[in-house]
Amino acid sequence: MRYLPLTDSDRQEMLSVIGAASVDDLFVDVPVEARLSGAIAGLPDHASEMAVERHMAKLARQNLSAGEAPFFLGAGAYRHHVPASVDHLIQRGEFLTAYTPYQPEIAQGTLQVLFEFQTQVARLLGCDVANASMYDGSTACWEAIGMARRITRRGKALLSSGLHPHYVSVAQTMAKFTGDVLVHETPRLDAATDVDALIAAIDKDTSCVVVQYPDILGRIADLALLAHAAHEAGALLVAVVTEPLALGAIAAPGHMGADIVVGEGQSLGVGLQFGGPYLGLFGCKQKYVRQMPGRLCGETMDAAGQRGFVLTLSTREQHIRREKATSNICTNSGLCALAFSIHMTLLGEKGLRELAMLNHGLAVQAADRLAQVPGIKLLNNAFFNEFTLVLSRDARDIVRNLADKGVLGGVSLGRLFPDAPGIGNGLVVAVTEMVTTQDVETLARALEEELA
């Protein structure tokens, strides 16, 4: 067995030091009736590296990967080019095979990366501070709602109809157990967001308003008035960003008055990975830092007066506070945070802005081309790299039919909102730098055939 270094003679020698006759004797505390006498029946025995690789490659080939087809899916997960050096660097064993940096003297690499990551995220989101990451955008969003409850001591959150439906689902699941009241409606096929409706709905029981930016239909709207209205009523504004690249082109939610900004960091450095592992971003105003969930890295000095970094403010966390912790979260998404941070460092401000405007430009061109197809209307007035097309019939079947033709043509609103009335004809289309003009043409022609 290639991963196990002990030899049989090692085992015998060690057993004699221990004073046991066999390895099985070390399991004496397990009741006999619960001990299995041999390998579990019905499962295969060990396999060579080559055999395992062959088996996995066979399963991999049964998928249509994004790179094999014209590809237009977004809705919370975006396909961007990840520079080769990102994947090389995150595979360095010193990053890949390290643990949480609980011994800071020999974890300065991870800790300095987290400090840099926190700063990059805070600046991108327009926040004072950011944590060392959460599981993903949806869990970060729920944690933000809980944090707003702790700060305002109120239990009613208003969720925008433009919030990703899976994020809504996660919050609804958790709220069933915590007693939070969540006010939410499904979206309508309207060019304007629901900012005005949210402003009207804020009252003295509202803990926070949760709004996605750009929203699930790709729409963008100024959040400043919403922030102002929330603050007037003693509530917080939580902004959710599922495509952080957008913040290289459009104003940061923190600068428009959001108190907490959370997001999904997958689109930079991490890749699609069929939904995980991803990377929850979490930033807030300085005054709320002690109510923040998750790990935080902070600067300090060592005994010789040199700058160094440690995990800090752990009195918020479960391993110290146990049942009184701000969250039960234990891990962060360290390696994904590293990938995000490396990608951000490679881009820098110049690269980030260029990439963002490249995405926007390609998306505008694609939107205009697709809107020429008979039976298609473009919903959005404003958008970043994702927009909604309103088709002349239900989009679910069309997406499936396109897939059969080898075109991954977007995400239907029917899939995202199975119960919502009147929006089944909506198709959400994302256009990143990975999409070529030829891809857009292929999609336009395929849609033409479908809608003819």
Next chain:
Amino acid sequence: MTMFKEGRPTAPQAVAQEHMSPATVTGNRALMLEEPLIFEIGSPATTGVDFAEAPKIASRLGNLARQDAIGLPGLSEQETVRHYTRLSRQNYAIDLGLFPLGSCTMKHNPRLNEKVARMAGFADLHPLQPQSTTQGALAVIHELAQWLTTLTGMHSVAMSPKAGAHGELCGLLCIRAALEARGDARSVVLVPESAHGTNPATAAFCGYKVEDIPATPDGRVDLEALKTRLGPDVAAVMITNPNTCGLFERDMKTISDAVHAVGAFVYCDGANFNAIVGRVRPGDLGVDAMHINLHKTFSTPHGGGGPGSGPVVLSEALAPFAPLPFVEKQGDRFVLVEEETVEDHHGDSFGRMVAFHGQMGMFTRALAYILSHGADGLRQVSGDAVLNANYILRSLADVLDAPFGQSGPCMHEALFSDKGLAEGFTTLDIAKGLIDEGFHPMTMYFPLVVHGAMLIEPTETESKAALDQFVMALRSLAGRAKAGDEALKGAPYHAPRRRLDETLAARKPVLVWNESDLAQAAE
């Protein structure tokens, strides 16, 4: 003196002792290179990525174009590679040596798993693609699920939780949903004092009052005290087995029967499953829910603090309440059951925990690992893990206090206390001394039931030679701490940093870089 041509010396010359470790003008020490922050070396105008020119279009950003300088420095590709390579060398890692963190299972991370996870058919797949285009990925989830249920002897498994603590949450939410479904509101979850901090935090999150279960002097759950406490207000008992003292809970089945008799459920923290994988099925012991840390038992990399993955195996009683989405095999097709189709036959599901389907990148790695070992290899894994831990326990028991050394063989980890160290010497000193000796320290000050706890989990992927060197180092350090060697209190001396001031960090937190800090430092 031996001289080569052009006057180049070919053998070292003697230098006085005081010159043996001179300061350098750069602060570097040969291969150990100091590395500034990107904010100190990068510039917003520098980039390591080239793009095609953006199309000339009138922007449609709704008058929201970002006007401010974001403040993100960039580096060229070469500088980026060097920055992170230098930083990486300030980390200890399993790839470098023994990493005996108790309850963390820091085993070797096979590189085949990395290769498999990066196959385009898995890595370049969108979670919302039509299911006709993701059959292979759904097959991976299904195949891994079958292994997990078979290895644990459980009915089914919820795959979507993102980490161990998230899995605990999933398990307790299933329990609460099951109780509510039968109209049985209960208020208390019992947790042993030795439990991981996540257990009480999770129970509290789910709205339960947390009460401690006392332990017996030999480090196990006090069965009689537990039975006395059990009643109609108890929703669940959370037990870690093997427990955090490194011992198997002998009475597990009796405990489960007693818990079930009062209508409550048994949650097992599966963090320590590595000790028994392939030898004991928790399902046979009456467990109703248990999370499995794929990043522990099944070798997916810890990555400096995640991502983890925490599937939860469930008993038949809890299975109907499992979260969405999940994978089912219908005929020869794999189907992802989501909100849309759930009403047909999974209407009791407590809902969704994450945006998509869980940690696919961890599933591929874990499945490659499991297939590599097979049923026979996994049994050898737990055998060697327990053998290595007992070897450590018996090799150190004469120099360090082993509070439960008489409680029978340990499982996958060996527990010691700070009893017997000289006045003023602590577990922390021994841990920092280990750093200088080239090892990652053990888990320290956990579990809380032992004073100055040192919890050592070597795992099965360490050779006898590695264990012998570790034992030698720890015996030396124990001797120094007992003899009151003051030098030990300054350790580590040879790490990239000396001991760091955590009090300073927490008192006035500096969590992000500010240019003004640099100006202040210069004054």
